[in-house]
Amino acid sequence: MSPLVKNIIRFVLFIVIQVFILNEIPPLHRFIVPYIYFLYIVWLPFKMTRIGLMVLAFFFGLFYDLFIGTTGLHAAACVLLAYSRPYVLAILIPHESTEQSYIEPSITSMGWAPYAVYVSILTFIHHFYLVLLEWLQFGSFGYFLGKVISTTGISILLIFVAEMLVSRKGRYRMNS
Amino acid sequence: MKNILIFLQQYVNLICFLLLQVISIQLLTTSSKTHETFFADISNEFTGSINSRYSGLKSYFSLYETNRLLAEENSKLRNALSANFQLPPTTVINTIDTTLKDSTSLFRKYTYLPAEVVSNSFSQQNNYLMLERGAKQGIRKGMAVVSATGIVGVVVETTENFSKVMSLLHRNSRVSAMLKKDHTTGSVEWDGADPSYLILKNITRSTKIVKGDTVLTSNYSANFPSNLMIGTISEVALDPASNYYVLKVKTSTNFYNIQFANAIDNIRYNEQTELENSTKSQ
Secondary structure, three states: OOOOHHHHEEEEEEHHHHHHHHHOOOOOOOOOOOOOHHHHHHHHOOOOHHHHHHHHHHHHHHHHHHHHHHOOOHHHHHHHHHHHHHHHHHOOOOHHHHHHEEEEOHHHHHOHHHHHHHHHHHHHHHHHHHHHHHHHOOOOOHHHHHHHHHHHHHHHHHHHHHHHOOOOOOOEEEOO | OOHHHHHHOOOOOHHHHHHHHHHHHHOOOOOOOOHHHOOHHHHHHHHHHHHHHHHHHHHHHHHHHHHHHHHHHHHHHHHHOOOOOOOOOOOOOOOOOOOOHHHHHOOOOEEEEEEEEEEEEEOOOOOEEOOOHHHHHHHOOOOOEEEOOEEEEEEEEEEOEEEEEEEEEOOOOOOOEEOOOOHHHHHEEEEOEEEOEEEEEEEEOOOOOOOOOEEEEOOOOOOOOOOEEEEEEEEEEOOOOOOOOEEEEEEOOOOOOOOOEEEEEEOOHHHHHHHHHHOOOO
16 A cells, blocks of 8 residues: 555544544543544654645644534644654654655654654643643643643553554565 | 745744644634634534434434433423313302413414434533534524433534534533522533533522532523523532532533434524623623
8 A cells, every 4th residue: 555545544544533432432530531643643654744744734633623623722733743743753763774764653663662752752742732722721730730641641552552453564665 | 035035945844833833723712703704614514424424323322322311301291281280170169360461472482493413522621512403404503402301502603504512511611500499590610520510600608508409590591491400419519719609510411422402492582682782882
């Protein structure tokens, strides 16, 4: 499957899983919201330009927002996530070799530890900004802190499970 | 000119980022207004049609519960039929009818419009429902929405065939409520903590309150008819800063499994709100 087709399928799949499965779960506590949809942006190919990444993230977030009814909230968080992604990648991996030989960030292409750090930082950035925007509208500092920490924890757990379930082969990029 | 171009080239990423951020925050802050003018027609119809397919599938799993609720509501309505009540035999007892009200001059104020719920969220801080019934079928902005067991929310947006309802589980939702036993009024809000509990505010300490007291909609609200069930009080606490109670209300509506709802059309809604607003602005 070409990366384009794969990513179009993922776009739909992540929205469907988030809206129709995870959001249907009765919440245990108000701090615990299972978010995984932004993994789509984390998994996008290395080779995308930063502007392309941000525009795609914006529309992805907005698309999710339309289902939830909060226009712009998740879009803003996704754009920040997409903007900071290249910085995080630049710190964590040897630029030339990995990006040349692999298509997208995964455990096999980056290695266990760098990938875990990469996912955790991006998850934290996403939730920090998302809850910050919510906090500006209502809530207290305790709400902000508690929700950022617990949603980040839950999301990392979910991403871990997703990595176990979906075996993404760290395919070498062909010279095409 | 050249310098400007170089500058733009250098910071194109940052500019793009800031632009997208501004757009999204603009959308967020003026949510309801922009939403209406820009996307409402396209997006609500689109997400609505997807949601209605999904809810068609999902409704099979809750058929038993829906049936039970409908049967309960039916028996409640049967009990309210006028055929159940007998007038005293007027041929025997002589009474003089002193009421001046002519029963033929009754007018209908509220109309119930049934609708299917096609999407419903409860895990966010601002939750919305989507009904498969829109402006074409008589839904207007501001209508109250009730389920078989209690009130649900208020319509905030309509398109041709769908309408978006602000759930009671929304940080901006506020409904005028009263206690059933002595008609003390307060307002019901949501603190975002638990989808099955609301907060009743503005009840003074002088009122006697017991756990289990019933909370109904008051007659002060323009969109909700009075005496509709909201819930029962489950926790009584005093607000140390003010002279009021902070009461936790267990909702009678189960927000996890709403399948059908009724939108309530108040014939005199516009007249009432216009009068209220005109006096407010003076």
